[in-house]
Amino acid sequence: MAGGGEGEGGSKLTKKYAETYLKEVRELFEDKKYEYDMFLEVMKDFMCVMGRVKELLKGHNNLIQGFNLFLPKGYEISVDEEKASPEEKISEFDEAFDFITLIKERDEHVYTSFLDLVNKHWGEQD
Numbered sequence: 751m752a753g754g755g756e757g758e759g760g761s762k763l764t765k766k767y768a769e770t771y772l773k774e775v776r777e778l779f780e781d782k783k784y785e786y787d788m789f790l791e792v793m794k795d796f797m798c799v800m801g802r803v804k805e806l807l808k809g810h811n812n813l814i815q816g817f818n819l820f821l822p823k824g825y826e827i828s829v830d831e832e833k834a835s836p837e838e839k840i841s842e843f844d845e846a847f848d849f850i851t852l853i854k855e856r857d858e859h860v861y862t863s864f865l866d867l868v869n870k871h872w873g874e875q876d
Contacts, residue, residue: 800827812842819871 779786804827807813811829818826854861 800825803827810842812846816846819868 775789776786779789803817804814807817807827814827814829821827850861850864853864
């Protein structure tokens with residue numbers, strides 16, 4: 751696919767791209783209906799997970815932003831920055847710091863892998 755899936759602004763999936771992509775996948779699995787159906791199920795599950803995460807983390811912008819680190823560019827869950835007070839932001843930072851410290855204490859490998867992902871993400875942002 752030539753367009754890379756990014757719309758005019760370079761970040762959002764367009765309906766046209768989605769239709770073209772699904773057509774290509776359907777053609778790939780032309781003789782394999784089961785695999786195509788499985789692909790569609792996976793996509794439905796992905797969309798369901800996104801919706802559930804957004805609902806579960808509603809009001810916890812720091813956690814939503816953390817989850818966004820694991821998502822492809824253009825698929826991030828939007829956050830409402832205006833609702834968080836400075837006190838909430840400090841509290842959220844403290845919670846995040848405590849969580850990262852806990853991960854480091856429990857499993858150094860998971861901690862290192864997480865830091866690698868964060869560094870990779872921020873490197874791509876520059």
